[in-house]
Amino acid sequence: MSNNPKIIDFYFDLSSPYGYIGAQGIAAVAGRHDYAVCWKPILLGPILKQTGxxxxAQVPLMGEYSLHDIQRCCRRLNIDFTLPDPFPIPTVTAARACYWQQNFDAEAAKQLILALYRAYFTENRNISRAPVVLEVCREQGLDVTALTEALTGQALKDHLRQATANALSRGVFGSPFFIVDDEPFWGADRLPDLDDWLTEDGW
Amino acid sequence: MSNNPKIIDFYFDLSSPYGYIGAQGIAAVAGRHDYAVCWKPILLGPILKQTGxxxxAQVPLMGEYSLHDIQRCCRRLNIDFTLPDPFPIPTVTAARACYWQQNFDAEAAKQLILALYRAYFTENRNISRAPVVLEVCREQGLDVTALTEALTGQALKDHLRQATANALSRGVFGSPFFIVDDEPFWGADRLPDLDDWLTEDGW
Incomplete structure (x- = not known):
């Protein structure tokens, strides 16, 4: 593209194990090509309604396979992983907190996303619960009082709803989902392809 | 495993583009590790009933993405591909013909499978139609008169039904699906992983 902004849009649900795996690798891929990552937590629930x-985890056969595969991928990539209970969970509050922090500091928001993923997938902390989200935010040095107030407002709700709607309008149907220069890549296992795509300027 | 038979079970539907891609690569992977491939055409229809x-191609968003991704994968791997019309199609007769040939000559059956895939995905020949299947079989040197008679019998019907039921009982929910030493790999894009798995004796 003539006016390439050199951005990888990274869509993920904070309850998605493959999203967690993708989150561990995307920054290194982007860095190799001097691209920035735009971290976009979304809610998979409304998206799955579109695909039916x-x-x-609830799909017969595929659910069992994917739990096996997730653990196999994590062993392969040396990524800590413990299947949390409950799983999956709604991540509305967690995602809203990330967008709140993005208003102030994109790097800190990225660190918060990684901390929330760690909390859920390595420490079995239930980040569907607002007190747990706030606890992780406090550990990350956020102003939890201001955040608590923002979480009651309409702006953050609209922000997340809009982010999920935008994802859908761009064809995002799963997590993780990467879009770079309008080229879509679905799945953590496609990160090496995305890397090659940027190296070779497509194929 | 102590009594490892050194076989890769390869499950696929003859109407599956990713199955077609997997079929181009599996023999080389198996050969590198001195494994044999057991080629098992199955019907995805009854299997999708289990997963819901x-x-x-009919799934919103995912259908469009996968058509894009299939063509991208084929360009990458230098595999000829033209999206056939109609697509997808029922492959009952084609699969039965493959099992018939397997009774006599496994290598010739493999060549028939590759020929049927080529006919459908590079020549747009509708292999859901019995006359087209027989034509491809004739080109491959099969005894089409004997095959035509066998296709009317119960044995081949039972064979394919049993193969699909066996696949389901082993957790197969998509195409292609590889099982080696009880380790499952779903998807043509997992062939490099399967290759590494055999090199490293698991991980």
């Missing part, structure tokens, strides 16, 4: 699919 | 999924 159930959450992965 | 629709055929890929």
């Amino acid at each position: 699919h159930k959450p992965l | 999924h629709k055929p890929l």
